[in-house]
Amino acid sequence: MSLLVVGSVALDSVETPFGRCDDVLGGSGTYFAAAASLLTKVSVVGVIGDDFPLGDLEFLRRRGVDLDGLEKVAGKTFRWRGRYGFDLNTAETLETQLNVFEHFSPRLGAQARRAERIFLGNIDPELQIRVLDQAERPRLVCADTMNYWINSRRAELLKLLPRVDVLMVNDSEVRQLAGESNVMKAAHAAQRMGAKSVVIKRGEYGA
Amino acid sequence: MSLLVVGSVALDSVETPFGRCDDVLGGSGTYFAAAASLLTKVSVVGVIGDDFPLGDLEFLRRRGVDLDGLEKVAGKTFRWRGRYGFDLNTAETLETQLNVFEHFSPRLGAQARRAERIFLGNIDPELQIRVLDQAERPRLVCADTMNYWINSRRAELLKLLPRVDVLMVNDSEVRQLAGESNVMKAAHAAQRMGAKSVVIKRGEYGA
Numbered sequence: 001m002s003l004l005v006v007g008s009v010a011l012d013s014v015e016t017p018f019g020r021c022d023d024v025l026g027g028s029g030t031y032f033a034a035a036a037s038l039l040t041k042v043s044v045v046g047v048i049g050d051d052f053p054l055g056d057l058e059f060l061r062r063r064g065v066d067l068d069g070l071e072k073v074a075g076k077t078f079r080w081r082g083r084y085g086f087d088l089n090t091a092e093t094l095e096t097q098l099n100v101f102e103h104f105s106p107r108l109g110a111q112a113r114r115a116e117r118i119f120l121g122n123i124d125p126e127l128q129i130r131v132l133d134q135a136e137r138p139r140l141v142c143a144d145t146m147n148y149w150i151n152s153r154r155a156e157l158l159k160l161l162p163r164v165d166v167l168m169v170n171d172s173e174v175r176q177l178a179g180e181s182n183v184m185k186a187a188h189a190a191q192r193m194g195a196k197s198v199v200i201k202r203g204e205y206g207a
Numbered sequence: 208m209s210l211l212v213v214g215s216v217a218l219d220s221v222e223t224p225f226g227r228c229d230d231v232l233g234g235s236g237t238y239f240a241a242a243a244s245l246l247t248k249v250s251v252v253g254v255i256g257d258d259f260p261l262g263d264l265e266f267l268r269r270r271g272v273d274l275d276g277l278e279k280v281a282g283k284t285f286r287w288r289g290r291y292g293f294d295l296n297t298a299e300t301l302e303t304q305l306n307v308f309e310h311f312s313p314r315l316g317a318q319a320r321r322a323e324r325i326f327l328g329n330i331d332p333e334l335q336i337r338v339l340d341q342a343e344r345p346r347l348v349c350a351d352t353m354n355y356w357i358n359s360r361r362a363e364l365l366k367l368l369p370r371v372d373v374l375m376v377n378d379s380e381v382r383q384l385a386g387e388s389n390v391m392k393a394a395h396a397a398q399r400m401g402a403k404s405v406v407i408k409r410g411e412y413g414a
Contacts, residue, residue: 016388017382017383017386017388018386018387018388085379086354086378086379086380086382086383087296087297087378087379088382088388089294089296090294090297147293171293171294172292172293172294173293175224175293175295176224176293179224179225180225181223181224181225181295202412205409205412
């Protein structure tokens with residue numbers, strides 16, 4: 001079994017009451033690959049700028065992660081800057097620089113197109129749809145999303161959901177998607193929007 | 208067994224993505240009494256202004272809650288205004304009006320002084336200490352607090368902790384109190400500050 005993940009590979013700057021880091025490795029594609037590579041073979045599709053410190057991904061390569069689908073283009077890497085308070089579940093976004101992500105359109109190679117298991121990391125739902133359009137025979141499609149897309153790309157997200165087997169979102173996100181405060185009712189509403197299954201993540205408290 | 212609670216009795220105005228309410232019954236003393244009265248006899252010590260709609264407390268009286276220790280003084284009732292996002296665990300304070308709470312000093316009657324079980328609701332730690340100074344023979348003292356007091360009344364809070372059997376705070380609060388991100392380590396640090404036991408609440412996710 002192998003997994004294809006499409007997501008962001010980013011440079012994050014994060015503040016918490018306990019410390020701060022600037023331009024450290026982040027992104028939904030990176031985090032997913034780091035976790036999934038402990039269990040199976042992972043291929044990453046994404047984009048980085050020419051300022052990206054490729055050495056940061058060496059630990060993924062050593063775990064057998066296939067990074068051939070990671071395009072390097074002229075420009076700056078996607079950057080996110082955020083702050084956490086003492087509640088480490090809740091990030092406040094201070095700045096998002098799309099940079100090379102602004103004109104990114106995922107292109108799947110011959111092998112990636114035949115992927116049977118696809119994880120659509122938290123990126124623009126329009127790009128998530130373009131990935132599925134290129135997939136030849138996906139057996140399992142999982143997708144993540146976030147408040148930013150639920151708010152600004154609702155129409156695209158609603159087009160995506162019927163093509164998703166497992167929607168993985170947190171409790172805030174499913175409430176926002178469904179316009180319903182009760183998470184169980186909100187999960188059922190997300191299923192009525194087309195997602196076959198819904199997994200509600202609860203940050204450090206589990207799923 | 209009976210319980211003495213000292214806490215705020217407030218009028219809250221709350222916004223969420225799902226609705227809003229203005230000047231509705233709130234306060235740490237009120238919420239504690241509402242919950243504890245399902246299990247035992249509760250006496251409330253607190254203060255309200257002359258604008259307070261006493262009928263709002265009728266449901267507590269019907270449950271046998273003793274409100275004789277609730278002083279009514281000239282002026283406006285304590286008010287809190289806040290907003291919740293889709294993450295219903297995290298409130299953003301928009302406004303706090305201390306009003307009659309500003310000059311409140313809890314006075315325990317003869318019976319209240321003999322209370323064996325005391326819950327110090329989330330109020331200024333200096334007032335929490337004054338309550339304990341009047342208690343003759345408390346066997347169990349529990350205390351709540353919040354980010355506002357941890358930040359602005361740290362010295363008073365550190366004086367209170369050695370007199371507390373059970374400190375009940377949420378994960379953010381214990382992190383802030385201890386200056387430590389790991390909640391287990393933070394709980395141990397709070398014990399070293401004097402609290403005999405520490406209960407970490409996790410909002411809707413349990414304790």
